Amino acid sequence: MVLWEERSREATPYPDFYTHNHADHILGGRGFVPDGDIDVYAHESTDSYINRVINKLRPIITDRSSRMFGNQLVKGDLGLVNAGIGPVLNAGHGGGTPTLIRPNKTFSETLKVTVSGVKIRLIHAPGETNDQLFVYLPDKQVVMPGDNIYKAFPNLYTIRGTLYRDPVAWAKSLDKMRDLNPQYLVPSHTRPISGRNEVAGVLTAYRDAIQFVHDQTLRGMNKGMTEDQLVESVKLPEQLVEHPYLQEFYGSVEWSVRSIFNGYLGWFDGDAATLSRATEEERGKGMLDLLGEEKLLSAAREAIDRDQNRWALELVNYQLFVEPDHTEAKALKAEAMRNIAHATINPNGRNYYLSQAQELEGSSPEVKELDEATLELLKTFPASNFVEAMTVALDTEKSQGIDKRLSFDFTDVNEQFTLHVRNSIAEFKQEDDPDAEIRIAVTKGDWIELVTGKKGFAGSLAKGDLSVEGGVTSLPSLIGFLSMFDPVK
Numbered sequence: 001m002v003l004w005e006e007r008s009r010e011a012t013p014y015p016d017f018y019t020h021n022h023a024d025h026i027l028g029g030r031g032f033v034p035d036g037d038i039d040v041y042a043h044e045s046t047d048s049y050i051n052r053v054i055n056k057l058r059p060i061i062t063d064r065s066s067r068m069f070g071n072q073l074v075k076g077d078l079g080l081v082n083a084g085i086g087p088v089l090n091a092g093h094g095g096g097t098p099t100l101i102r103p104n105k106t107f108s109e110t111l112k113v114t115v116s117g118v119k120i121r122l123i124h125a126p127g128e129t130n131d132q133l134f135v136y137l138p139d140k141q142v143v144m145p146g147d148n149i150y151k152a153f154p155n156l157y158t159i160r161g162t163l164y165r166d167p168v169a170w171a172k173s174l175d176k177m178r179d180l181n182p183q184y185l186v187p188s189h190t191r192p193i194s195g196r197n198e199v200a201g202v203l204t205a206y207r208d209a210i211q212f213v214h215d216q217t218l219r220g221m222n223k224g225m226t227e228d229q230l231v232e233s234v235k236l237p238e239q240l241v242e243h244p245y246l247q248e249f250y251g252s253v254e255w256s257v258r259s260i261f262n263g264y265l266g267w268f269d270g271d272a273a274t275l276s277r278a279t280e281e282e283r284g285k286g287m288l289d290l291l292g293e294e295k296l297l298s299a300a301r302e303a304i305d306r307d308q309n310r311w312a313l314e315l316v317n318y319q320l321f322v323e324p325d326h327t328e329a330k331a332l333k334a335e336a337m338r339n340i341a342h343a344t345i346n347p348n349g350r351n352y353y354l355s356q357a358q359e360l361e362g363s364s365p366e367v368k369e370l371d372e373a374t375l376e377l378l379k380t381f382p383a384s385n386f387v388e389a390m391t392v393a394l395d396t397e398k399s400q401g402i403d404k405r406l407s408f409d410f411t412d413v414n415e416q417f418t419l420h421v422r423n424s425i426a427e428f429k430q431e432d433d434p435d436a437e438i439r440i441a442v443t444k445g446d447w448i449e450l451v452t453g454k455k456g457f458a459g460s461l462a463k464g465d466l467s468v469e470g471g472v473t474s475l476p477s478l479i480g481f482l483s484m485f486d487p488v489k
């Protein structure tokens with residue numbers, strides 16, 4: 001379906017266009033438009049993908065993203081060179097203000113808009129994300145592909161952990177751009193390309209590389225190959241491996257192969273030997289019984305000296321399976337990781353190795369205080385996300401034999417939810433349960449400050465920022481209920 005829309009609202013002459021939901025593409029809007037009164041165009045699913053940032057996986061994705069972007073690495077660290085498709089992710093380095101203006105003009109397949117006489121066409125193009133779109137300026141023959149192409153091998157899998165990125169859809173979206181035969185290609189990251197032939201050449205090589213990795217992985221899978229075997233065998237052909245747009249400065253062929261295997265067949269590699277593995281402790285003890293600690297660690301040392309760092313990592317892990325705090329094993333592991341990092345051109349991998357090495361050497365991640373700007377940003381997320389995420393933080397032992405309900409009334413947004421803890425399960429209900437044993441009323445912002453420890457419960461109750469049915473006498477049962485959940489990081 002094609003919609004023509006002529007802009008009429010004079011109040012916001014400069015609309016914004018979000019090509020997808022990633023932070024580097026949606027945050028900071030209020031730096032340009034403080035009151036947020038502006039048209040923001042995006043795919044109809046973008047807003048729900050933005051909301052997913054506050055979800056049940058936020059703690060682990062935050063940790064892994066921080067390693068991948070090198071947020072804890074010291075600027076000037078030998079290994080912290082750049083982010084591959086840009087200098088560094090500045091938001092994680094204490095720069096900028098993470099404000100957000102939500103999309104308010106959305107579409108499903110294509111949308112045509114005219115802004116100040118410039119014809120703009122938005123085309124849904126799932127690839128790096130499901131909500132991705134590209135912008136086409138027909139009069140200027142310009143395509144702005146968002147993050148579906150940049151000067152680096154595509155990040156078909158990101159090691160911070162995301163939903164499966166479908167390579168077939170990604171290649172098809174690049175084909176939609178090829179069909180337009182544009183004169184200019186202006187990606188969100190890395191330099192623009194001029195000239196029909198140049199643009200067509202790059203788009204074709206990029207989509208061919210994606211299809212090649214996908215097809216050859218499936219070909220090997222059909223022959224019964226395992227993930228490890230496929231990583232060894234699927235290599236880009238000669239005409240692509242040298243291509244400047246396919247160097248592994250952001251994505252990696254190896255990670256892509258594993259992701260495609262998992263996307264189609266799941267985690268089981270097909271060999272029953274791995275169907276139910278020996279425990280880590282069993283493997284560690286078994287190897288130590290066989291070799292002894294001294295021999296195991298000197299073999300790891302020798303492997304590092306021979307530059308077989310990956311093998312060294314496998315060896316030291318046997319020791320760490322048994323003794324996770326073994327000083328020498330940790331030091332060897334950090335050394336091997338640093339060696340790999342310094343020989344890795346891929347910044348995501350390099351930063352991850354360096355960050356983990358730093359952690360092994362005893363540096364603990366810096367804990368950031370919840371500042372005003374972040375609190376304002378968090379308040380734009382649905383209240384239900386915060387309550388629902390609690391279901392996966394339930395301590396099974398503390399909640400065994402408990403049958404209790406907490407009813408939430410978020411007064412500023414007039415939304416009610418219930419969390420029912422029932423024998424090691426926390427059921428989330430998108431409605432008020434009138435029979436709930438504990439009932440609270442609070443604003444979304446105050447709740448966020450309470451659970452992140454920025455505000456105290458007793459003080460908030462006294463000030464009227466939090467109300468608990470039954471007043472102060474009911475406070476211990478509220479605190480008791482919340483103590484069944486892991487604390488919010």
Ligand SMILES: [Zn+2]
Nearest residue numbers: 022024147188
């Ligand atoms: Zn981006």
